[in-house]
Amino acid sequence: MSASQNVLKDLATSADETDRMLTGLSDDQWARPTPAPGWTITHQVAHISFIFRLAGTAAADPAAFRAMTEHAKGDFDGAVNAALADYLPAPPQTVLERWRAERAAAIEALAAVPAGQLVPWLVNPLPPAVLASAGIMETFAHGQDIADALGIRREPTEWLRHLVGFAYLTRDFGYQSRGLTQPVEPFRWELDAPSGELWTHGPLDATQKITGPAHDLCLLVTRRRHRDDLALTATGRQADHWLDIAQAYRGPAGPGRAPGQFAHLRA
Numbered sequence: 001m002s003a004s005q006n007v008l009k010d011l012a013t014s015a016d017e018t019d020r021m022l023t024g025l026s027d028d029q030w031a032r033p034t035p036a037p038g039w040t041i042t043h044q045v046a047h048i049s050f051i052f053r054l055a056g057t058a059a060a061d062p063a064a065f066r067a068m069t070e071h072a073k074g075d076f077d078g079a080v081n082a083a084l085a086d087y088l089p090a091p092p093q094t095v096l097e098r099w100r101a102e103r104a105a106a107i108e109a110l111a112a113v114p115a116g117q118l119v120p121w122l123v124n125p126l127p128p129a130v131l132a133s134a135g136i137m138e139t140f141a142h143g144q145d146i147a148d149a150l151g152i153r154r155e156p157t158e159w160l161r162h163l164v165g166f167a168y169l170t171r172d173f174g175y176q177s178r179g180l181t182q183p184v185e186p187f188r189w190e191l192d193a194p195s196g197e198l199w200t201h202g203p204l205d206a207t208q209k210i211t212g213p214a215h216d217l218c219l220l221v222t223r224r225r226h227r228d229d230l231a232l233t234a235t236g237r238q239a240d241h242w243l244d245i246a247q248a249y250r251g252p253a254g255p256g257r258a259p260g261q262f263a264h265l266r267a
Contacts, residue, residue, distance in 0.1 A: 007132045008111050010159035014136050015103045018048075018143040021152060022096055030092035034145040035224075035257060041149055042095055044142045046087035049099040050080060051138050055131055056106030059113050062120045069122065106135070123250065133166035137248050141222035148224075153265055156194035156215035164191060164214050167221040167248040168201040174245035177253050183208070183238045191217055208236035210243070221248035228259040 022045065030042045039047075058065040069079075087095055110119070110128045118125035126134070140163055147154050168189060175182040188206035191199045191214040199214055210217070212232035219225040220232060220243065227243045234240035247253050 005111070007129045007136070007162050008107055010162055011132045011135050011139070012103075012107055013157075014139045014143070014159050017154070017157070018139055018146065019096075019100065021143070021146050021150060022099075025092065025150075027092055029150070030095075032149050034149040035261070036145050037255070039145070041146050042088060042092060043084060044145050045095050045099050046084045047080065048138055048142045049087060049095070049102050050083045052099075052103045052106040052135065055119075055135060056102065056109045058121060058131070059106070059109035059119050059128065065120055107132075130166065130169070133162040136160075136162045137166055137222065140218060141224060141249075144219070144222065144224040148262060148265065151265065156213070158194055160214055160218050161193065161199060163218045163221075163248070164189070164199055165201065167217065167246075170221075170248045171242070171246075173250055174242065174247045174253065177247065177251060178245060180245070185238060187239060187242070189217070208234075208239040208242075210234055210239055221246045223247055223254060223256040225262065226257050226259045229262070 022041075025041070031040050033040055034044055036044070054065065054068065057068060087098065090098070110132055113119060113128045117128075119128055119131050121131060136159060140160070144154065146152075168187075171187060172182040174180075185208055186202050186206050188202035188204065188209040189200060190209065190211045192212065193199050193214050210232060212230065216225070216230040216232050220227060220230055223246075232243060234243050245253070
């Protein structure tokens with residue numbers, strides 16, 4: 001199996017995990033607030049559904065994708081939030097069915113991209129595997145909000161490998177969103193996978209190092225947990241600062257989560 005096929009398979013697996021949390025929910029549960037201020041579970045599903053719709057369009061019809069995003073230049077977050085109006089009035093079952101259809105279409109379209117061809121995206125064209133990894137990041141982040149709203153503890157899983165790799169590629173987004181100068185010095189990551197394997201990124205001799213559970217790193221870079229609640233360790237001043245500002249998505253960081261906010265969900 002190629003790297004692209006592997007990440008697409010894991011993207012489908014990550015989406016299936018979120019789907020299982022949604023299956024059988026009552027209308028009242030769909031309306032339940034999530035930790036994202038002002039967003040219910042319906043908002044969360046509508047958001048990831050639209051993101052998958054964008055990705056599928058980018059892969060299958062680049063001209064249509066450019067038409068969809070042309071008006072969003074300069075305020076993409078605002079455009080994405082405005083797109084929720086196309087989903088929110090529908091009954092929860094319809095929102096769920098759209099999420100299933102749009103994610104399936106996106107995965108199929110990404111799988112059909114010829115080898116070596118890039119897919120247009122919001123800032124720069126991306127290889128399908130990288131765009132699929134971004135999809136895993138979105139699914140993990142918004143799936144966590146859904147899990148937190150429902151009081152579900154998710155188990156760490158091996159498909160987080162792709163999110164870790166994507167977060168390493170996007171290390172500087174936290175600096176960019178705050179107007180800070182990113183460090184030139186490379187970082188070294190040594191992260192414990194759910195299987196017990198060690199996932200590493202960066203040069204061995206880097207003096208700036210992050211260690212700890214890979215799952216905690218994923219919670220950090222999606223800003224779904226505060227660093228104080230995670231077992232991540234930084235070596236070096238720059239690495240320590242990065243733990244305060246880490247994010248694996250472009251645009252405003254948002255308020256993040258407060259220390260101890262989810263203590264009630266711990267085992």
